[in-house]
Amino acid sequence: MSDSSRGEESSGGVEVTSGGGISRRQFLGTSAAGVLAVGLTPNLAKLKSLNIRPRAATTTLKLISWEPFGQSPEFPAWTKVVNEFMAANPKIxxxxxxxxxxxxxxxxxxxxxxxxxxxxVVMAPPEAASTLIAKYNLAVPLQSITKSLGLVPIPAHKQFTLNGNLYALGVIDVAFALTYDQRLLKAAGFSKPPSSMEQWLAAVKATTKxxxxxxxxxxxxxxxxxxWWNQLQNFCLPYGGAWAKGTTLTIDSPANIKGIEYWLELVNASGLKGTSETAITKLVLGDQVATQFNVAAGLSNYKTLAPKLYPNLRSTPPPWPSHKAIARLHPLLVMKSSKNVEAAMELVKWCVTPKNLYYLTVTNGYPIIPYSNFQDFEPGYKKYLTNTPWLPGFLETNYVGEFDILGQxxxxxxxxxxxxxxxxxxxxxxxxxxxxxxxxAQAQAKSSLHA
Amino acid sequence: MAATEALVIDSPEAKPVRRASRGNSFGRQAGLRSNLHLKLLAPILVFEGLFVVYPIIRGVILAFQQTNYGKTSWVGLANFRQMIHDPIFWASVRTTFEFTLAMVVVWLSLGLGVALLTNWAFKGRSLVRGILAIPWAIPDVPTVLTFTIMLDPNFGILNRIASWIPGVHHQIQWLTAPNLAFIAIITMVAWKGFPFYSLVILSSLQAIPDDLYEAAKVDGAGAFQRFRSITFPSIVPTLSLLAVLAFIFSFQQFTLIYLSTGGGPGQDTSTIAILIYNQAFQYFNYNYASAMAAVGLLLAVFGTVLFVVIERRVIRQRYLEGGLS
Known part of the structure; x- marks a missing residue:
């Protein structure tokens, strides 16, 4: 049975339903209630005489995410934060x-x-969040939450901003930077990580055996x-390009062509042209690859997945002059259609409250918190950043969002x-x-998107 | 129960007793029996109606609509007009037919070859037949993983072997070079599916009476003549049925192609099934994807009918109605 076909998953005693369906527990509960109702109908008159008080009304919020599925190692931390929210708000x-x-x-x-x-409440990848906001106008403005907490969202939040309103708050930041294996670079005679595009290419050539x-x-x-696209999208940035500006597609712009030509030079020099992703991942985890254009989220998993690589794993900003890279913000949104918007906003607020967001970040290894003044709230975060040896490069990178390279x-x-x-x-x-x-690609995208 | 009833009814002494005791109930039972087939069919009819017929009808209706945020508008033939002017769609139609025809030929040839080989009597034949059936039993995902590793430019066994051949560049891009990707896909799909064809053809071969071969031998017919005059005409009905099945199976092939090349490079291995998936689940153009699916369904039906017509008119006339030549 595939993950997507599961109706219900039990994880840490948390009830999970798939999509818009009902869980097995709900189904059984509803059926039992139906049977009970049929059985009790003749006795309703007797029931009237009983003094039954209705329970205090509870609000049920549905939070959809991918976290409960596929045995995500991040789910226990999310469960803890959400359970604490329910404990603090017994009526929700x-x-x-x-x-x-x-x-x-x-x-x-x-x-x-x-x-x-x-x-x-919806936890969404950036493009899905933008679609819900800009294309379907389904979200509720959330800037009141950041204002009340005093958090300053990083500029990558621009993709969730429409008519001056911020409709989604980043909770997971999948940010790119150049990561490298300092052992392999040193062995090839590089004492420092590449700081220019030429140096990166030279390092790739020298370390490929x-x-x-x-x-x-x-x-x-x-x-x-x-x-592939997740990684490749960054390569419009070396020469200041973008795949689209506003409503104009610029896939074949000179800056993009130069950026992708550079990417292809790297691929050719890497020796991994045409190699499957599975094989590449295996090589990376086996400490056989010198440099990666990688995301910070998940790198802490290398401690167990790649014990040989982890102690030598370091990062540096992308070696092009702007040091720009994509930060893929996975935010929380509150749906306009919710009958409990206030409660839903409370839940979002709870998740981005510095104490909880810091806990989620440290536990799940999302090292970049998408609020620029976060260190002011959580002194532990500064310590965390300093003590994680592979983080500095990520902190020096200039992050842009999907909106900056894909426009509308x-x-x-x-x-x-x-x-x-x-x-x-x-x-x-x-x-x-x-x-x-x-x-x-430009011609095809134009005809497909403007059809 | 039925046997007891039959005995009672057939007994001349019992007949009046039965009629007297049951009276009108016999007529009622006969009525029930006449509706029994409908009652037995009802669950499957409901199932088919709800989960097969309704989705097809709904899909065809969607092809004439544009749905956006719950608002559905009737757009007539707009999606089909877009399709007619879409070069990628036509490229996919071409790729689909090239792939389908290639698979029909490869599957049947390979299946026939293997069936003829395993039809010979030799020691360990059952074991060989069992081993040959393994590819069919392996699920799609492990098949793709195995092939992508075998075809890997750096670590694949195929490139290791190719590097021994003088003048061959050892980093051949099997799954990413335009023409090679198509051949690689055909090889993988053929490997996965040929046991089914060989097993069916083998069972058909085993149904040919040995007397025919004995008589032909007595008449001095060689091995090729025996194949041409006895074996092939005898298995023509099976082959023609398998050709239709091969057409249908290859027309709807998705998993192996999607997981190994994703339809690339360019559109070189993008069949209609891949294009429909991309339009629906990558580009979220559900209505346009439905229009493509409706045309894909028509093409599949057309292809199947064409195969059946060819089978009836040409093959039967030549090999069956015309007698064994």
């Missing part, structure tokens, strides 16, 4: 729901297209299209990514130039 009950991450966008957007998302060691882990196959097409993140990746694969295999691949 939070029910988890959602789908696995791989199908989360599809399901949320399908519900939005069908008329509304069946949830009070196929088939035992490789210079960079850059995904480049359409079979891993989602992860943020909602079409996956579509643009699919079009670019499928066309670019021809350039990777050498049967087309980067320029012609991006020109063909």
């Amino acid at each position: 009950k939070v029910q988890w729901g959602g789908w696995p991450f791989s199908t989360f966008d599809q399901n949320v957007i399908a519900e939005a297209q069908a008329g509304g998302v069946n949830a009070d 196929a088939p035992s060691q490789f210079g960079a882990s850059l995904i480049n196959t359409v079979a891993a299209q989602a992860d 097409y943020t909602y079409a993140y996956a579509e643009i990514g699919n079009i670019i990746a499928t066309n670019l694969e021809r350039a990777v295999s050498g049967s087309a130039s980067v320029k012609s691949a991006l020109q063909s």
Whole structure:
């Protein structure tokens, strides 16, 4: 049985429903209540004589996320925070729901297209959040929460801002930077990490000793299209490009062509052209790759997954002059359609309250907290940042959001990514130039998105 | 119960007793029996209606609509017009037919070859037949993982072997180079599916009476003549049925292609099934995807009917109605 087909999962005693369906417990409960009602109907008159007081009304909030699915190691921390919220607010009950991450966008957007998302609070990947905000106008402004807490959202929140209102608050920041294995770089004669594009290319060439060691882990196959695009989208930034500006697609702009040509040089030099993502991941975890363009979230898992690499894992800002990289904010949103908007906002506020957000960050290893003044609230966070040896590069990176590189097409993140990746694969295999691949992607995206 | 009743009814002495004791109930029972088939069919009809027929009808209706945030508007043929002017759709149709025809030929040839080999009597034949059936039993995901590792440019066994051939560049991009990706897909899908065809053909081969071969041998027919005049005409009905099945199975192939190439490079391995998935679940154009699915359904039905017509008119006339030549 696939994760997505599960009706109910039990995780730490937390009730989870999949999507808009009902859980097995709910189903059994409802059935039992029905049977009981049928049995009691003739005795209703007798029941009237009993003095039964109604229980205090409770508000049930539905929080949808991918966290309860796929045995996410992050779920226990989220459960703890949400359970504490329920303990602090006895009249509010939070029910988890959602789908696995791989199908989360599809399901949320399908519900939005069908008329509304069946949830009070939604945890969403950035493009799904932007779609719910900009395309379907389903979210409630949340700036009052950051104001009341005194938090300053980082600029990547711009993608969730519409007409001056902030509609989503980042809780998980999947931010990119250049990570490297200091042992492999040192062995190749590099005492410092690459600080220019030329240096990175030189380091990749010098550390590639196929088939035992490789210079960079850059995904480049359409079979891993989602992860390829996730990484590749950053490579419009080396020369200051963007995939779209406002409502204008700029996929084949000169800056993008130069950026992708540079990316292709790295791929060719890395020795991992055409290699599957599974093999690349195995090489990375096996301490056989010198540099990675990686996200901070999840790197703490390397402590157990890659015990040889972890002690040597370090980071540096992207080596292009702007030091810009994408921060993929996964925020919480409150749905307009919720019958309990106030309670839902309370829950969001609880999750971004510095104490709780800090707990989630440290426990789950989301090292970048998307609020620029967070250190002022949590002194422990500063200590955490200082004591994590692979973090400094992430802190020096200049983060931009999806809106900055995809403009009004943020909602079409996956579509643009699919079009670019499928066309670019021809350039990777050498049967087309980067320029012609991006020109063909531009034409295809234009006809598809403007149809 | 039925046997007892039959005995009672067939007994001449019992007949009046039965009629007297049951009276009108016999007629009622006969009525019940006449409706029994409908009652037995009802669950499957309801199931098919709800979960097969209704979704198809709903999908076709969606193709004529545009749905946005719960608001559905009738757009007539707009989605189909867009499809007609969409070069990617036509590229996918072409790829689908190329892939489908290739698979029909490869599956049937491979299946026939393996069936003929395993039809020979040799020691350990049952074991060989069992081993040959393994690919069919392996789920799609492990199949793709195994092939992607085998076809990996750096670590794949195929490139290791290829590197021994003089003049061959050892980093061949099996799954990402335009023409090679298509061949790699055909190889993988063929490997996965051929046991089914070989097993069915084998069972058909075993139904041919040995007398025919003995008589042909007496008449001096060689191995090729025996195959041409006895074996092949005898298995033509099976082959034609398998051709239709191969067409349908390859037309709807999705998992192996999607997981290994994702439809790339470019649109080179993007069949209609991949395109529909991308339109629906990557681009969220459900209505346009429904229009594509409706056309895909028509194409599949058209292809199947075409195969059946060819089978009836050409093959049967030549090999069956015309007698064994």
